[in-house]
Structure formats: structure tokens, C-alpha cells
Amino acid sequence: MPSGKKPIVLLWENFGPNHYDRLNAVADAGYDLTAIQIASKSNMYDWEEGSSNRFRTVTLAKSHDELTPPILARKIVAAVGESDARDVFMCHYEFPGVFMAAGWLRATGRRPYAMIASKFDDYDRKWWRESGKSVLLKPYCGAIVGSERSVRYMRFLGLKDAVTGYDTLSVERLRLQNPDAIAEVDGATRPFLVVARLVPKKNIAFTLECFAQYVARNGTARRLEILGDGPLRSELEAKAQALGIAGQVDFRGLCPTAEVTEAMQRSAALLLPSIEEQYGLVVIEALASGLPVIASTQCGATDVVLDNLVNGFAVASDSHAQMLAAMEAIGTDEATRKRMAAAAYDSAERGDVRHFVAGLERLMG
Structure with a gap:
């Protein structure tokens, strides 16, 4: 352990750009950081590869198939032991192996904390499932969570020490991805933008219906760009055709981060009417680009x-x-769009990674 630096461990299933933002921020704050990823590839997300020389990285396996719960627990405990850290922040409390590791760490004098974005209103809750979650959270000393609703949910589950700051990004990184910002784009032709996986919870069929209504009432000057891919793509393309707006909708597929930023800088608004969304990091990305957001509650x-x-x-x-x-408020009134764009840019700091570091420090005391 470098002299004068407090050791700390953070664990996720796999690292993507948003994880590197938080890891780099913790390392830059002066901690001796060990970053553990369970597998070298995510089971859910096709992250862009990244790396950092600001902290120590431990990868427990090439794939999840190599890890039974006891093996995963043993590997986590061993990696934490090598770090000499007392404070351990872990995502995926629902993984049996992570639960076993958290219990062992707590029993041996470490302080495990959960990292969670879930809220009670994400979907219909069943009492028996919530009782099980309460058990899974027993080993933890506290949690860093996404929102105030997440804080209340943790307290409902019996975890009293919960703080916000989990869901954050590096606003500086986002703004440096495409420094040649597109300042002068005709306000009347800026498209509406969707950046999401094409899965049911993102409610993109609903978005297409609303856009069809917008076009019917306001004409075809604006387009709808959809960045992302997923199992619903062909179904959504067929729906756009049925609604008569296929010529106004661009399905661009999965795009590199720089292309997402470029699209945000020349769009009218980000549309995110999800029926389930623990947080929605894409909202921070939009605000950092000065893009107003229309999101579901x-x-x-x-x-x-x-x-x-x-x-x-x-x-x-x-x-x-x-x-x-x-x-229509944004799309038919350029003064409103510009006012909201300026407010969006100014408010992005509230989603910056410095709040993640501050949350960790509040928990560690």
C-alpha cells in the first residue's frame, strides 16, 4: 500500500465507461484503489473497452461460467485480503457469491457496502421477494444509491445508512469526447433523440406513437434518431412503418460514445419515457451536452x-x-428550447463523479 493512501475496494460485474469514470475519480481523490471485475466480459452490456493506470485492476474470471458461488466468494475475499482494505464497495448484492463474500468480509472485520440504483417503484413488488432482499442486505454496513427514492427503498429493506451519489459520470470526460461542439444547428430541424437498448422497459413503441402524433400536428421538419440496438429492433421498425413515420425515423444501431455525444449536441431533446429505469445515466450525458431531457418519472x-x-x-x-x-414545448418554441439547453448544460454538474466520491466518504466516516 502506498504510504499515506487509504486502501479501498470497488467491485462490479464488468467495467464500462461509467465505471471507469467512478474508479478514476476515487483514485484521483487519493485512495489506494483496487478495482475488481467479476468477469472480463459483461453478461448484459456490450461495453466499449477501457483501461486505466490510476488503480489496480483484478479480474476474477474470463466468464461467469467459470465461477460457482463458492468460488466467486473465495476469489472476492482473497482479492480484498491482498488489497489490505477495510472498506469494500460491491455491486450485485443479489449474486449468491457476492452475498457469501459480503458475509465473510463482515464477519472478519471488514466493512462491506452495497452499490445499488433500485427503487421501490421500479416494478410491482412481492412481499416474499422483498423479504429475501432484506436477508441479502444483512451483511452490509450501508449503501451508496442512485436517488432519494433509492434511499427510501434501502430503509424499507432495513439498510438504514444509505446515501446518494452512486449514479454519476465524469462531466469533464463527456465534454472532451467531442470538443468541436456543434453550436449552430438550425433549431427547426434538430431531431428528437433516443439513446437506449431496444428492450421493452425503454418504452420505445410509446415514443414512436408520440412522435407520430407530433409529426401529424407539426409537420415533418424534425426527425427521430434512435441510437441503440436490441431484440425489439425489427418490431419497432415495423411499428414505425405502420404508423407512417418510417421515413422520419433513423434506426442507427449501436454507436460509439463519440457518435452519441455528437448526436446529443445537434438534437432538440432526449426522449426517455421508460416504464422501468432505476436511474438513467444517459440523462447526465444529455445534460453535459446541453440537451434538454424529456424523461418519465x-x-x-x-x-x-x-x-x-x-x-x-x-x-x-x-x-x-x-x-x-x-x-411540442421544445419542438415548436425555439426560445424555450434554447433556455432549457442552457439550463441543461449548467445542471450537469449535479451528476458528476465527485458526488460518488463524496458519497463513499460519507459512508466511511
Whole structure:
């Protein structure tokens, strides 16, 4: 351990750009950081590869298939032991191996903390499942979470020491990805933008319906760009065709981060009417680019970084009327769009990684 630096461990299933933002911020804050990823490839996300020389990285396996729960628990405990850290922050409390490791670490004098973005209102809760989650959280001393609704959910599950700051990104990195910002784009032709995996919870079929209504009422000057891929792509393309807007919708597929930033800099608003969204990190990306956001109240980000009627709109995920009204407020009034764009840029700092570091430090005392 380098002299004068407090050792700390952070663990995720796999590292993507948002994890590197948080890891780098912790290392830059002066901690001797060991970063543990369970596998070298995520089971869910196709992250862009990254690396950093600011901290020590430990990868426990090439794939999840190599790790039974006892093996995973043993590897986590061994990696923590080598780090000499007392404070250990772990995601995936629901993994049996992580639960076993947290229990062992707590029993041997370490201080494990959970990292969680979930809220009670993410979906219909069952009492028996929530009781099980309460058990899985027993080994933890506290949690860093995404939003105030997450804090309340943790307290409902019996974990009293919970602080916000988990869901954050490096605003500096986001703004440096494409430094040649597109300042002068015709406001009348800026597209509406979706950046999401094409899965049911993102509610993109609803977005297409609202966009069709917008086009019917306001003409074809604006397009809808959809960045992302997933199992619903062909179904959504067929829906756009059925709605008569296929010529106005661009399905661009999975795009590199720099292309996402470029799209945000020349769009009118980000649309995120998810029916389930623990937080919605893409909201921070949009704000950092000065892009107003129209997001459903299901998004945890609406608790933290979205100010309704200031830098965007918070709408009900099942209300075509609310979504259309928000799109028209931005899409038909250039003064409103510019005012919200300026407020979006100014508010992005509330989602910066410095709040992640501050949350960790509040928990560690």
C-alpha cells in the first residue's frame, strides 16, 4: 500500500465507461484503489473497452461460467485480503457469491457496502421477494444509491445508512469526447433523440406513437434518431412503418460514445419515457451536452438532475398527452428550447463523479 493512501475496494460485474469514470475519480481523490471485475466480459452490456493506470485492476474470471458461488466468494475475499482494505464497495448484492463474500468480509472485520440504483417503484413488488432482499442486505454496513427514492427503498429493506451519489459520470470526460461542439444547428430541424437498448422497459413503441402524433400536428421538419440496438429492433421498425413515420425515423444501431455525444449536441431533446429505469445515466450525458431531457418519472434521474420545466420535462410513462405536450414545448418554441439547453448544460454538474466520491466518504466516516 502506498504510504499515506487509504486502501479501498470497488467491485462490479464488468467495467464500462461509467465505471471507469467512478474508479478514476476515487483514485484521483487519493485512495489506494483496487478495482475488481467479476468477469472480463459483461453478461448484459456490450461495453466499449477501457483501461486505466490510476488503480489496480483484478479480474476474477474470463466468464461467469467459470465461477460457482463458492468460488466467486473465495476469489472476492482473497482479492480484498491482498488489497489490505477495510472498506469494500460491491455491486450485485443479489449474486449468491457476492452475498457469501459480503458475509465473510463482515464477519472478519471488514466493512462491506452495497452499490445499488433500485427503487421501490421500479416494478410491482412481492412481499416474499422483498423479504429475501432484506436477508441479502444483512451483511452490509450501508449503501451508496442512485436517488432519494433509492434511499427510501434501502430503509424499507432495513439498510438504514444509505446515501446518494452512486449514479454519476465524469462531466469533464463527456465534454472532451467531442470538443468541436456543434453550436449552430438550425433549431427547426434538430431531431428528437433516443439513446437506449431496444428492450421493452425503454418504452420505445410509446415514443414512436408520440412522435407520430407530433409529426401529424407539426409537420415533418424534425426527425427521430434512435441510437441503440436490441431484440425489439425489427418490431419497432415495423411499428414505425405502420404508423407512417418510417421515413422520419433513423434506426442507427449501436454507436460509439463519440457518435452519441455528437448526436446529443445537434438534437432538440432526449426522449426517455421508460416504464422501468432505476436511474438513467444517459440523462447526465444529455445534460453535459446541453440537451434538454424529456424523461418519465420512473427514472431515478428525475430525483437528482432533472428540474421539471427548467432543463426538461418529467412525464408519466403512459401519458401520450404529457409526452406530446413536452415535445411540442421544445419542438415548436425555439426560445424555450434554447433556455432549457442552457439550463441543461449548467445542471450537469449535479451528476458528476465527485458526488460518488463524496458519497463513499460519507459512508466511511
